[in-house]
Amino acid sequence: MAIERSKVRHDFCKTYGNNCQNVHRHCFEPDSSFLRQFLVFFNAQNAADFIILVETCRLLHKFALTTGDIVSLFSGVDYSSERNLVDFRVKKLAFACIEAIHQNRNRLSDQLLVTPEEANISTAILMEAMSLLLDPKLPWACKIVSYLQRRNIFKLFREIVITAKEQRPRGQTLTGSIVSLERVLILIVPHVGREPCCCPAVDSRWSFSSMILTVPLIWQLFPRLKLDTCVLPIDTSTEFPSYACLLGNTLETANVVPEFSLDMAIDIASVATFLMEKLPPVKSSERESRQRSSDEDDMLIDDVPEFGLNRNLEQQITIAIDSRFLLQITEVLFHQVSLGTTQAYDEDKEALAIGTASSFLYAAFNILPLERIMTILAYRTELVAVLWNYMKRCHENQKWSSMPKLLACLPEDPPGWLHMLMILDNEEFYEREKPLSLQDIRHYSQAGFVFSYGCVVAVALWRLLWVNPLTQPNTGKYLSNDLSKKNRVDLIQNRVGLVVSELLSHLQDWNNRLQFTSSSDFQADTVNELFISLAIMKATRANYILMQAPFLIPFTSRVKIFTTQLATARQSHGYQGIFARKPFRIRRDHILEDAYNQMNALSEDEFRESIRVTFVNELGVAVTGIDGGGIFKDFMEKITQAAFDVQYGLFKVETVDHMLYPNPGSGMIHEQHLQFFHFLGRLLAKAMFEGILIDIPFATFFLSKLKQKYNYLNDLPSLDPELYRHLIFLKVLISGSVESLDIDDLRSNSSYTGGYHIGHSVIDMFWEVIKSFSTENQKKLLNCSRGPLLGFKYLKPSFCILRDAGNDSVDGLPTSIACLNLLKLLPYQSKELLETKLMYAISADAGFDMS
Numbered sequence: 001m002a003i004e005r006s007k008v009r010h011d012f013c014k015t016y017g018n019n020c021q022n023v024h025r026h027c028f029e030p031d032s033s034f035l036r037q038f039l040v041f042f043n044a045q046n047a048a049d050f051i052i053l054v055e056t057c058r059l060l061h062k063f064a065l066t067t068g069d070i071v072s073l074f075s076g077v078d079y080s081s082e083r084n085l086v087d088f089r090v091k092k093l094a095f096a097c098i099e100a101i102h103q104n105r106n107r108l109s110d111q112l113l114v115t116p117e118e119a120n121i122s123t124a125i126l127m128e129a130m131s132l133l134l135d136p137k138l139p140w141a142c143k144i145v146s147y148l149q150r151r152n153i154f155k156l157f158r159e160i161v162i163t164a165k166e167q168r169p170r171g172q173t174l175t176g177s178i179v180s181l182e183r184v185l186i187l188i189v190p191h192v193g194r195e196p197c198c199c200p201a202v203d204s205r206w207s208f209s210s211m212i213l214t215v216p217l218i219w220q221l222f223p224r225l226k227l228d229t230c231v232l233p234i235d236t237s238t239e240f241p242s243y244a245c246l247l248g249n250t251l252e253t254a255n256v257v258p259e260f261s262l263d264m265a266i267d268i269a270s271v272a273t274f275l276m277e278k279l280p281p282v283k284s285s286e287r288e289s290r291q292r293s294s295d296e297d298d299m300l301i302d303d304v305p306e307f308g309l310n311r312n313l314e315q316q317i318t319i320a321i322d323s324r325f326l327l328q329i330t331e332v333l334f335h336q337v338s339l340g341t342t343q344a345y346d347e348d349k350e351a352l353a354i355g356t357a358s359s360f361l362y363a364a365f366n367i368l369p370l371e372r373i374m375t376i377l378a379y380r381t382e383l384v385a386v387l388w389n390y391m392k393r394c395h396e397n398q399k400w401s402s403m404p405k406l407l408a409c410l411p412e413d414p415p416g417w418l419h420m421l422m423i424l425d426n427e428e429f430y431e432r433e434k435p436l437s438l439q440d441i442r443h444y445s446q447a448g449f450v451f452s453y454g455c456v457v458a459v460a461l462w463r464l465l466w467v468n469p470l471t472q473p474n475t476g477k478y479l480s481n482d483l484s485k486k487n488r489v490d491l492i493q494n495r496v497g498l499v500v501s502e503l504l505s506h507l508q509d510w511n512n513r514l515q516f517t518s519s520s521d522f523q524a525d526t527v528n529e530l531f532i533s534l535a536i537m538k539a540t541r542a543n544y545i546l547m548q549a550p551f552l553i554p555f556t557s558r559v560k561i562f563t564t565q566l567a568t569a570r571q572s573h574g575y576q577g578i579f580a581r582k583p584f585r586i587r588r589d590h591i592l593e594d595a596y597n598q599m600n601a602l603s604e605d606e607f608r609e610s611i612r613v614t615f616v617n618e619l620g621v622a623v624t625g626i627d628g629g630g631i632f633k634d635f636m637e638k639i640t641q642a643a644f645d646v647q648y649g650l651f652k653v654e655t656v657d658h659m660l661y662p663n664p665g666s667g668m669i670h671e672q673h674l675q676f677f678h679f680l681g682r683l684l685a686k687a688m689f690e691g692i693l694i695d696i697p698f699a700t701f702f703l704s705k706l707k708q709k710y711n712y713l714n715d716l717p718s719l720d721p722e723l724y725r726h727l728i729f730l731k732v733l734i735s736g737s738v739e740s741l742d743i744d745d746l747r748s749n750s751s752y753t754g755g756y757h758i759g760h761s762v763i764d765m766f767w768e769v770i771k772s773f774s775t776e777n778q779k780k781l782l783n784c785s786r787g788p789l790l791g792f793k794y795l796k797p798s799f800c801i802l803r804d805a806g807n808d809s810v811d812g813l814p815t816s817i818a819c820l821n822l823l824k825l826l827p828y829q830s831k832e833l834l835e836t837k838l839m840y841a842i843s844a845d846a847g848f849d850m851s
Contacts, residue, residue, distance in 0.1 A: 251320030
C-alpha cells in the first residue's frame with residue numbers, strides 16, 4: 001500500500017508540480033485526477049504532503065473568489081450528476097485540513113489561534129478552506145459535518161485548543177478579529193442535534209459537549225462561539241430546557257466520581273458554570289424575601305424571565321450540588337493555591353484554578369439558595385483565608401501577571417465575606433478570629449484603603465467612589481449585570497464599590513459591638529469643604545457616597561452636612577411666623593392622645609411649618625404665656641417622655657443595658673398602636689427638623705431595623721444575651737468542633753469491662769495509639785466528620801471499652817455498639833497490631849462493622 005501511495009505521489013508531482021505550480025481552476029472538477037490522486041497519497045505527518053495541502057487550499061480560496069461559485073468549481077457544469085463524487089472529495093478534503101493541523105499541532109503551536117487576516121500562515125489557510133467548504137448554503141454541508149463527526153472531529157479540536165492554550169505566551173489575551181479555529185466551530189456546531197440538519201448522532205464520548213465544553217475557560221478563547229451559535233439542541237419543553245437537563249446530568253455524574261483531579265475539577269466547574277449562567281434562580285424563601293425588600297434590585301440586576309423548571313429537574317440540580325460535591329470541587333481547585341505558600345508553584349495554573357472556582361461559586365450563588373451553599377463554604381472550607389493569602393502573596397511578590405486572565409473569569413459580586421459575617425457569632429469572630437484574624441481585618445477596615453501587610457485593595461473604595469468613579473456623577477446608579485452593555489472592567493469596578501461598601505458596613509457593626517480597631521479607621525481623611533458642599537445637594541456623587549457609604553465620612557462632617565441640609569430645607573420652605581396657625585390645645589396628662597388627634601391629620605408640608613401649642617388644665621383653661629418656641633420644645637420633651645415610658649405600653653425596656661424597643665404586645669393595650677408608632681416617627685422627624693435634641697436609648701437591634709438592616713445571630717445579645725448564650729451552646733454541642741479532640745478528657749470519662757481496667761496493658765496501648773492518630777483519624781474513631789457530636793468535654797458521657805470475650809482470635813477487627821458508646825476491643829498483643837486493626841476499621845468507613 002505504501003509503495004502504491006508513493007507511486008501516486010510521484011505521478012501527482014510530475015503532473016501538477018511539487019508545490020502545485022501547474023494547478024488551474026479546472027483541476028478541482030470531477031474529470032481531473034488532481035484531487036483523486038492527492039486524497040489517495042496524502043499523509044498528514046508528511047512534510048511535503050502538508051505543503052501540497054496548504055497550496056491546494058490557497059488555490060481553492062483564490063479560485064472561489066474568482067468564480068464566485070464554489071459548487072461549480074468542484075462539480076463542473078452539473079452538480080446533480082456528479083453529486084456522489086463531489087461530496088466524497090469535499091468531505092475528505094475538509095477532514096484533511098483539520099487532520100493536518102492536529103497531527104502537526106506541536107510544531108504549529110504558535111499558529112493555532114490565528115485569524116483570517118493572517119492569510120499567509122499555513123493554519124489560517126487550512127482553516128479558511130474548511131470555512132469555505134462548510135458554508136451552510138452549500139449542498140454538501142451536512143455530509144461534511146456528518147463525516148467529520150464520525151471521525152471524532154471534536155476530539156481533534158479539543159486537543160488542538162488545549163495545545164494552543166498551553167503554548168500561548170503567559171498573560172496573552174485574545175482580542176480583535178475572530179479566530180479561524182473558532183470560525184470553523186461556529187459553522188459545525190449548529191449541525192449538532194438540530195433540525196432540519198440530517199447529521200447523525202455521534203458517540204457521546206466524542207460529542208461537542210464532552211469534548212469542547214470541557215475545555216477549561218473555553219469562552220475566553222472563543223467568545224463568539226458562545227454568543228453567535230446555540231450549542232445545545234432545540235428545547236421541546238419549557239419545563240425541560242436542554243441546558244438544564246445537561247447541567248443536572250453532568251452534576252449527577254460528577255457526584256459518583258470518587259476523587260477529582262485538578263484538570264477534571266476545572267472541566268466540571270467550567271461546564272457547570274456555563275450552564276448555570278442560563279438557569280433561572282431556584283426558588284428560595286430567603287432569596288425571594290431579600291429581593292422583595294431591596295430597593296436597589298431594579299438598578300442593579302436585570303429582570304429574570306418568568307418561567308420555571310420542572311420541579312424534579314430543579315431538585316436534581318439542587319441535590320447534585322450537595323455538600324460533598326461543593327467541598328470536593330473547591331478543595332481541589334483551591335489546593336493549587338495552598339501549594340503556593342510552601343513550595344514552587346505554577347502561577348498560571350493557580351490563576352486558572354482561582355478563576356474557575358470563583359466563576360463556579362458565583363454562578364451557584366445566583367442560582368441556588370444562598371444560605372444553603374454559603375453555610376457549607378463558611379464552616380467547612382477555608383475559602384476566605386485561601387483567597388486572602390493569595391492576594392497578599394501576589395502583592396508581596398509583585399506577581400500579578402496572571403491577573404488579566406483571572407479578571408476575565410472572576411465574578412463581579414462575590415458575596416462570601418458578607419454572608420459569613422452575617423452568620424458568625426461573637427465567639428467565632430472575636431475569640432476564634434474567623435474568617436480572618438482581627439489583625440488582618442483591622443488593616444482591611446481602614447476605609448478600604450489597605451489590606452493586611454500593605455496588600456492594596458483592587459480599587460480603594462474612596463478612590464473608586466470619589467476620585468475616579470466610573471458611574472455617572474449625576475445619577476450615582478450602578479450598572480446592570482449585562483456584560484454586553486458595558487466594558488467588563490468597568491462593571492467589575494462598579495460592583496466592587498457596592499460590595500466593599502456593604503462589607504465595610506458589616507465590619508463597622510462588628511467594631512461597634514466590641515471595638516477591635518479605631519472608629520477613625522473606617523473614615524476617609526480627605527473629606528474637604530468641596531465634598532461637604534456637594535454632598536448637601538441631591539443627585540451628586542458626594543451625596544451618593546453619603547447614602548451608600550456614610551462610614552467613610554467623619555461624624556462631624558456628617559453633622560455639618562445634615563444641619564446645612566436642614567437649614568436649606570427651612571429656608572426653601574419659607575417661614576410663616578409663630579402666629580400663623582391657631583395653637584393646638586393639649587392636656588398634659590393626655591398629651592399623646594391630644595397631640596395625635598389634632599396633629600396626625602397634618603400634611604407633610606403643614607408639619608414642617610411652625611407649630612404652636614397651648615397647654616390647658618382639666619377644665620380646659622389655657623395656661624398663660626406666649627409660645628416663642630420654648631413651649632413647643634417643652635411639649636416635645638413631655639410627649640416623648642410619655643410615649644416612650646414603658647408604663648404607656650408602646651415600648652419595653654427589658655434588655656440588660658435597659659434600652660428601649662417596641663413592645664410586641666402593644667396592640668393588646670392600644671387599638672391604634674400602629675398609628676401611634678407612625679405618629680411618633682413624625683414627631684421625631686419634627687424634632688430633628690427643628691434642631692431639638694431628644695435622647696432616646698433605643699436598643700441596637702431596633703436601630704438596625706430603623707436603618708433597614710437585617711438582624712442576625714450576633715445581634716441577639718442586644719435583646720437577650722442569655723438566650724444568645726444558650727443558642728451558642730446548642731450550636732462547640734450540635735455541630736461539634738473542628739479543632740483537635742481532647743483525648744485526655746475522653747480517657748478520664750471512660751469505663752472498662754470484660755476484664756479491662758485502668759492500667760491494663762491493652763488499655764494503655766489503646767490510648768497511646770489514639771493519641772498518636774491524626775485529628776482526622778481521631779474523628780473517624782468517633783464516627784463523625786466534625787468532632788464529637790455529643791461534646792465529651794461538657795456532657796461527660798460514659799465511653800465504655802469492652803474486652804470481646806466472644807472472639808478469642810486477635811486477628812479480628814474492633815466492633816462497636818454506637819448507641820451505647822461501647823467499643824469491643826480484642827486483646828491485641830502489640831501496639832503495632834492494635835494500631836493496624838484500628839486504622840483498618842476506621843478506614844473501612846463501616847462504623848467498626850457495627851455489632
